[in-house]
Amino acid sequence: MSEETGLFDYLEKGGKLTSPGNAPPRYRAELMRIMASFVDSEMAGAAGFADCINDAPGIAERIAASRVVLEKFDHAERVLKIMADFGANAERYQSVHPWAARVDRDMDLGARRQPGDMRLNVFYYPLAGWTDAVVMNVLMGAATIVQLSELSRCSYQPLAEIFRDILPRETRHAELGREGLKKIAGMGDAAREKIRQSIDYWRPRVAATFGAADSPRFALLERFGLRHEANDALLKRWAGEAETILAAF
Amino acid sequence: MPQAHWIEQAGGKLLVMAQFYPLRVSDIRRETRDAVVVTLEPPADCAGDFKFIQGQYLTFRRRFDDQELRRSYSICAGRDEGVLRVGIKQVEGGWFSSWANEELNVGDTLEAMAPMGNFHIPLDPDKKRNYLAFAGGSGITPVISLIKTMLAEEPQSTFTLVYGNRSANAIMFREELEDVKNTHMGRFNIVHVLETETGEFDLFSGILDREKCDMLLERWVDAKNADFAFICGPEPMMLAVAESLKAHGLSESQIKFELFASAQPGKAKKRAPKPQSAGGSVCRTQVILDGVRQDFDMAKNGQSVLEAALAEDMDVPFACTAGVCSTCRAKIIEGEVEMQANFALEDYEVERGYVLTCQSRPLSDRLIVDYDQ
Numbered sequence: 040m041s042e043e044t045g046l047f048d049y050l051e052k053g054g055k056l057t058s059p060g061n062a063p064p065r066y067r068a069e070l071m072r073i074m075a076s077f078v079d080s081e082m083a084g085a086a087g088f089a090d091c092i093n094d095a096p097g098i099a100e101r102i103a104a105s106r107v108v109l110e111k112f113d114h115a116e117r118v119l120k121i122m123a124d125f126g127a128n129a130e131r132y133q134s135v136h137p138w139a140a141r142v143d144r145d146m147d148l149g150a151r152r153q154p155g156d157m158r159l160n161v162f163y164y165p166l167a168g169w170t171d172a173v174v175m176n177v178l179m180g181a182a183t184i185v186q187l188s189e190l191s192r193c194s195y196q197p198l199a200e201i202f203r204d205i206l207p208r209e210t211r212h213a214e215l216g217r218e219g220l221k222k223i224a225g226m227g228d229a230a231r232e233k234i235r236q237s238i239d240y241w242r243p244r245v246a247a248t249f250g251a252a253d254s255p256r257f258a259l260l261e262r263f264g265l266r267h268e269a270n271d272a273l274l275k276r277w278a279g280e281a282e283t284i285l286a287a288f
Numbered sequence: 289m290p291q292a293h294w295i296e297q298a299g300g301k302l303l304v305m306a307q308f309y310p311l312r313v314s315d316i317r318r319e320t321r322d323a324v325v326v327t328l329e330p331p332a333d334c335a336g337d338f339k340f341i342q343g344q345y346l347t348f349r350r351r352f353d354d355q356e357l358r359r360s361y362s363i364c365a366g367r368d369e370g371v372l373r374v375g376i377k378q379v380e381g382g383w384f385s386s387w388a389n390e391e392l393n394v395g396d397t398l399e400a401m402a403p404m405g406n407f408h409i410p411l412d413p414d415k416k417r418n419y420l421a422f423a424g425g426s427g428i429t430p431v432i433s434l435i436k437t438m439l440a441e442e443p444q445s446t447f448t449l450v451y452g453n454r455s456a457n458a459i460m461f462r463e464e465l466e467d468v469k470n471t472h473m474g475r476f477n478i479v480h481v482l483e484t485e486t487g488e489f490d491l492f493s494g495i496l497d498r499e500k501c502d503m504l505l506e507r508w509v510d511a512k513n514a515d516f517a518f519i520c521g522p523e524p525m526m527l528a529v530a531e532s533l534k535a536h537g538l539s540e541s542q543i544k545f546e547l548f549a550s551a552q553p554g555k556a557k558k559r560a561p562k563p564q565s566a567g568g569s570v571c572r573t574q575v576i577l578d579g580v581r582q583d584f585d586m587a588k589n590g591q592s593v594l595e596a597a598l599a600e601d602m603d604v605p606f607a608c609t610a611g612v613c614s615t616c617r618a619k620i621i622e623g624e625v626e627m628q629a630n631f632a633l634e635d636y637e638v639e640r641g642y643v644l645t646c647q648s649r650p651l652s653d654r655l656i657v658d659y660d661q
Contacts, residue, residue: 049523053530055545058345058405060360064617064661065578068605071615075607124404127613128631135610157607196545197406203541256603259578 050264055196059125062195066263067125069256070195073265074122075157077190078115079136083162085111086138088176094169100222103215107176110212114205121198141165150247159248161241170230173219174237178245178281180213185277186248194264217284224288234288242281249274308349308399309334311372316394319460323377323426324389325364328398330372342367342437343407343430343518343546346374346400349636352383356636359384362429362520362546363403364461366436375460377426407546408434409516416444417515422529424452424496424521428460430546431520435465439472448509452481452496452525479508496525501532511536520546571623571650576658577602586650593618593625593657594645604645604659611647618645623655 046063056062062070085108092108095101123129136156141163142148148160161179166172187209191202223230252271260266315327328346330338345362359382361374378389392398407430419438423431428451435447453459459480469476481504483495491508494500505511517533519526530543574583575597586596594616597604607615614632620641625648633642645657 045523049527052527054523054527055547057407057545057547058360060347060358061547064619064659065605068615068617068659071613072605072607075613075615079607122613125614126617126632126634126637127615131612131631132608135608135612154609192540200406200541 047262050194051262053194053264055194055199055264057196062125065259066265069260069263069265070193070198071122071125071127072157073190073193073260074118074198076159078118078122078132079138079156079158080162081111081115081118082133082136082138083156083158084179085115087141087162087166088172090139091166091169091172094172096169100169100219103219104172107212107215110208114208117201117205118198121195121201124197150250161244161248164244167237170223170233171237171240173216173223174234175241175245176216177213177220177284178238178241179248180209180216181280181284182245182248182277183209184213185273185280189266189268189273192267220288231288238285238288245281246274246278249277308401309337310397311338311400313392313394313396313398316392319375320377320458322389323375323460324392325373325375326388326392326398328372328374328400337402338372340367340372340403341405341408342433344403344405344433345430346372346403348384348398348400350384350387350399352387356639357384358636360404362405362433364429364432366433366440368437368440375426375429377460405430405546407518407520407544409544411438411441413442414444415442417442417446418510418513419445419447420450420509420511420514420517420533421447422450422452422496422501422517422519422521422525424525425454425458426460427519427521427525427546429520431518432461432464432468434518435468435476439468439475446475446477448477448479448514450479450481450496450504450509452521453483455482455484479504496521496529498528498532501529502535505532505536511538514538514542516542516544518544518546523547568653571652572654573650574656575600575602575604576621576656576660577604579660588650590649592628592646593643593648593650593655597645597657606646609646611644614644616645617642618657618659619643619661621656621658621661623650623652625650625652625655 088104089108092101092104095104119127119129119132144165144167148163150160153160153163166175184206187202187206191199191206193199220234224234250270254270257266257269309330311328311330313326314329317325319325340363345360347358347360349356349358361376363373364375365371365373376385376388379385421431421434431449435449438445439447465478469478479492481492481494481496481500491503511533517538519529526545526547530545533543569588570585571588572583573586573593573596574581582600582602584596584600591599594604594606594609605615607613611629612631617633620643625643627643627647628649629647630638630644633644
């Protein structure tokens with residue numbers, strides 16, 4: 040195993056892997072897990088948001104929502120291509136899970152992994168109308184930016200490059216959300232009350248996407264160069280940004 | 289016709305897994321004492337599949353002692369040259385590289401997949417950019433493809449190569465690089481750094497470690513005006529170069545790594561031992577993860593190996609649980625399992641004992657499954 044030990048040393052010092060042939064088995068497995076979680080979250084997120092296009096009040100909002108859906112599917116496809124380089128059956132993968140399936144809105148999944156696909160739990164909860172969808176998009180959009188910035192540094196260079204490409208578009212999705220929210224907030228007290236209710240619903244669920252503060256897996260991922268900053272540090276950064284964004288509402 | 293691996297889908301539809309094409313060896317040139325450059329011709333009807341991007345590699349397969357080995361080698365030609373060439377340096381104990389260096393002949397056929405890899409950036413003929421590359425030993429193979437293509441396709445750009453080798457007679461493509469210099473007068477610079485030879489300046493002897501890189505970037509190579517840097521070579525060299533480049537102002541997204549074949553195990557590993565006879569309804573199972581061995585009993589006709597390991601609170605990897613993504617792949621060290629579905633592993637992996645644990649149920653009374661291999 041000395042070849043592998045040397046490679047882990049290289050990774051710990053910031054080295055990059057560049058093809059499936061370079062990846063030792065445990066590294067491969069953890070990388071696949073990260074990719075599956077991203078692909079499934081984009082697939083499930085886009086599938087859920089697609090239903091909300093018809094709830095949008097005007098053409099501009101419908102275009103914005105359609106764009107978010109289109110681009111999230113595109114992001115899923117790009118990462119799935121990398122999974123395919125590692126042997127995943129990309130064609131079959133796309134239809135293996137019911138991406139639009141949701142649980143009851145009142146259910147509390149916590150941070151426990153659900154059976155089935157690897158989407159973040161936040162994408163298991165149903166959206167309740169346009170305002171709710173926009174609030175979710177604003178909060179989760181901010182979380183996605185924090186999480187993608189972290190993964191843009193990951194040691195599998197082809198994946199890091201895709202995340203760096205995707206990041207500006209996900210940033211734009213979050214901006215579109217904030218613009219939409221501003222518009223809704225201008226529609227009176229009742230609309231603002233609805234926003235507040237949705238914030239109360241989504242804030243803890245989005246916070247849970249950052250995972251446990253003491254995740255034992257983090258040490259392994261850090262050793263592989265797949266992660267750099269701990270879950271609680273990322274959560275804190277998101278919480279600060281969410282606070283700033285939401286202060287206006 | 290290209291050969292392909294096929295697997296049957298539930299509906300009876302067939303699906304292509306990985307496609308290999310027979311390439312004819314049209315030339316073999318001995319480049320150094322322990323490296324050859326092999327020119328290959330794809331079949332006429334598949335020529336389009338072998339249009340490569342600079343810096344890509346080919347993955348070959350060949351059977352040794354009834355086991356399939358796959359090895360990747362970088363293409364070492366420019367895109368404009370109209371030929372497909374790979375450089376193969378002999379690795380001690382490496383089956384494929386030794387065979388290619390010692391036994392391969394003109395007229396033989398090599399099986400290869402279409403070019404892959406993303407050790408490149410998009411080119412733009414209107415751009416005037418300054419590129420840096422650091423190559424160590426046979427790490428030059430993808431880099432020479434970059435140099436030739438980028439100088440040809442971006443007529444205003446410049447390229448500086450820092451090239452480390454053990455000694456002067458170990459330098460691959462020495463003459464070809466001189467030719468490139470003459471063809472693109474004033475746009476291509478080479479800095480040779482030789483380990484065993486002491487030249488006039490200390491700057492150009494020794495190994496490409498952090499100190500050497502810092503010296504080069506401070507005194508000889510202009511990092512300040514570099515748009516992108518490419519690194520291919522042994523791991524310690526790549527780390528040292530990357531650190532030095534970052535210290536001299538380049539960002540992570542301006543640095544492209546290519547980790548070459550030395551990171552791959554040279555020899556094929558032996559297949560798992562033959563299964564034991566099946567008797568009872570319970571299988572004594574051992575699962576190895578991150579070097580830790582855990583033993584438990586599992587029913588033969590109940591849970592999958594993955595489910596059983598999860599029930600034992602082991603943090604084993606998995607994602608789709610449908611036999612599609614291959615995240616839960618592991619190797620059977622002892623015993624036998626039956627896979628209900630397999631939409632991801634290829635024949636050669638199954639032959640070597642790999643299984644999808646989400647789809648595997650034990651047939652034998654004893655089973656050892658290793659996620660670390």
